[in-house]
Amino acid sequence: MTKPSLRNQILDAGLKVMFRKGYIGSGVRDIVAEAQAPQGSFTNHFRSKEIFAREVLDRYFEHTLGLVSQALDDKSLPARERLRRYLDIITVRLAADDFTRGCLIGDFSLEAIPHSEMLRSRLVEIFAQWRAPFAACIAEAQAAGEIATTFTADDLAEFLLASWEGAILRMKVERSAAPLERFKTIAFNTVFKEQ
């Protein structure tokens, strides 16, 4: 069974290349070169770059959801602290790449969207799926009196994830954790302030 492994190898290479060059800038040639795969192998496995990119994005998101559940499902912590824990886990991941890589979901949101309605509509779904466990955790924190109920859990979850993408954007420019830490400190002392 060499085929499934080559397929995965190309998908792994695709993530690396797309992190570096974006969706538009990543040529099929770059991807197969990174995968050390023969030229023809890409078209054997993927119908188009667009479909390939969606699969790269889906795999990345699946991995992200794993980190979400690692943080938010840990019932040993109060709900409010679990939210913070997620951001800390991501901070460690971003630090491992010296803050040169951000979030593929954010990258595609700014860059791939004018070029692919398929990726845009997939991103709409991804943000909805991503928001759900955060909204549930925030609702739990609100019910426990840890977070104010001024805004709905859905709106707060959306605010958290969107603003976090903004912090990652600033991190990429500064190449430091400062924008991430600043975001956490301010957000958890204001919007997500302990009641």
Add this chain to the structure above:
Amino acid sequence: MTKPSLRNQILDAGLKVMFRKGYIGSGVRDIVAEAQAPQGSFTNHFRSKEIFAREVLDRYFEHTLGLVSQALDDKSLPARERLRRYLDIITVRLAADDFTRGCLIGDFSLEAIPHSEMLRSRLVEIFAQWRAPFAACIAEAQAAGEIATTFTADDLAEFLLASWEGAILRMKVERSAAPLERFKTIAFNTVFKEQ
């Protein structure tokens, strides 16, 4: 004097193309085609795509600073309301493009940085220059007792601009004003809450 006008024409085209295709995805060929300029004209006026992109970014930022001063220099409004006014002015601009275009500074922050240390260091300067009038306005609001002094004006300005970029990112995916309006409502009722 046709030369300066052709130069500007190419720069204007560059902004349009880079909004659509990003820094990496925009070829010199796309840019001269958009400008309806002869192929050779690009290299007559610009030493490289990187230097050209920096000039496109600088012109865009200069325009942005005009909008900043339109909002923040309007002393007829309390300082806190001027901050909000800036976000409202930008919201109208983004709506004019049906929320398909975001902010070139944000786009380059995510996409151009792995490819150009020159653009990255220019973005570091741009964010510092961009932050300054916001920090001054926030300090004024803090001195007037309109905004809490828990955090420094610099940190709050940085938080505001970074989170706003995050809201724009979400806007591009949703193609609606909802993420922008959500951000304004939550931020001005929490972090920038009236004292």
